[in-house]
Amino acid sequence: MDTEHGIHDADNLEAARGPGWLYDETRPCGVNYNNALLARHYDSHHQSFRDYRKEAEDIVARLDVGPSATVIDMGCGTGAFALHAAGHYRTVHAVDVSPAMLRRAQRKADKMGLKNIEFHRGGFLTYEHRAEPADAISTVFALHHLPDFWKLVALRRLAWMLRPNGRLFLFDVVFSFDIGEYEQSIERFIGKTREQMGENGRDESETHVREEYSTCDWIMEGLLEKAGFSIQTADYRDGFLASHLCMKRGQ
Numbered sequence: 001m002d003t004e005h006g007i008h009d010a011d012n013l014e015a016a017r018g019p020g021w022l023y024d025e026t027r028p029c030g031v032n033y034n035n036a037l038l039a040r041h042y043d044s045h046h047q048s049f050r051d052y053r054k055e056a057e058d059i060v061a062r063l064d065v066g067p068s069a070t071v072i073d074m075g076c077g078t079g080a081f082a083l084h085a086a087g088h089y090r091t092v093h094a095v096d097v098s099p100a101m102l103r104r105a106q107r108k109a110d111k112m113g114l115k116n117i118e119f120h121r122g123g124f125l126t127y128e129h130r131a132e133p134a135d136a137i138s139t140v141f142a143l144h145h146l147p148d149f150w151k152l153v154a155l156r157r158l159a160w161m162l163r164p165n166g167r168l169f170l171f172d173v174v175f176s177f178d179i180g181e182y183e184q185s186i187e188r189f190i191g192k193t194r195e196q197m198g199e200n201g202r203d204e205s206e207t208h209v210r211e212e213y214s215t216c217d218w219i220m221e222g223l224l225e226k227a228g229f230s231i232q233t234a235d236y237r238d239g240f241l242a243s244h245l246c247m248k249r250g251q
């Protein structure tokens with residue numbers, strides 16, 4: 001436990017980094033979310049083109065689990081979903097590999113007087129869920145930090161954390177454009193983020209395409225199925241954004 005900030009971390013990461021072949025998810029790829037300055041400005045930056053409340057309300061409606069639910073927000077960042085979710089569910093486990101992002105989220109939760117969020121420093125590959133099986137998991141703009149094989153491992157681990165028929169909501173940058181037009185499509189994506197977020201947005205989206213691990217729609221669907229989920233809805237937007245609502249298949 002990081003006692004200063006009330007964040008659980010002794011049971012993962014350094015303590016359980018695992019075998020030498022395990023992908024090191026603590027090492028940033030692309031945008032460096034371990035950077036305290038970036039974490040400080042994350043919300044003002046993202047809220048210039050996102051409506052956290054609307055997004056969170058939409059996720060709550062789609063997960064459709066009741067107020068007694070235990071919910072995990074994987075890659076919670078500064079708490080865009082987790083803080084809102086705390087008003088809807090009994091317990092929220094907010095998990096992220098970045099101490100800087102978690103600290104921002106924790107500080108915001110303290111200010112809001114939220115008592116039912118547990119913060120965990122960990123990630124898709126290292127977080128050990130020791131509480132009761134979750135009713136639902138949400139993960140937004142985070143899975144693309146892992147290469148495809150590790151996405152599959154990550155999704156299997158999420159399935160293990162869920163109760164039978166538990167729900168997964170996955171939102172991420174996923175490529176669904178026509179591969180014959182990939183150059184124009186990527187330019188369009190970068191142009192759009194520049195319009196929304198200025199020059200920073202352009203740098204970020206260029207870095208995203210060059211260094212991060214967004215995958216194709218058909219690969220993402222295969223990964224979800226292989227990991228033990230049935231896909232209930234798959235929505236693709238603008239060739240770049242995707243949301244998948246899934247249910248853990250019964251055993």
Ligand SMILES: C[S@@+](CC[C@H](N)C(=O)[O-])C[C@H]1O[C@@H](n2cnc3c(N)ncnc32)[C@H](O)[C@@H]1O
Pocket residue numbers: 025033034046074075076077078079080081095096097098101122123124125139140141142145146
């Ligand atoms: C673009 S932010 C999204 C944060 C938040 N979900 C949101 O909607 O604003 C990506 C987050 O994923 C986290 N992240 C990166 N790799 C991760 C991993 N392997 N496991 C969990 N979180 C990870 C980063 O630290 C960062 O906080």
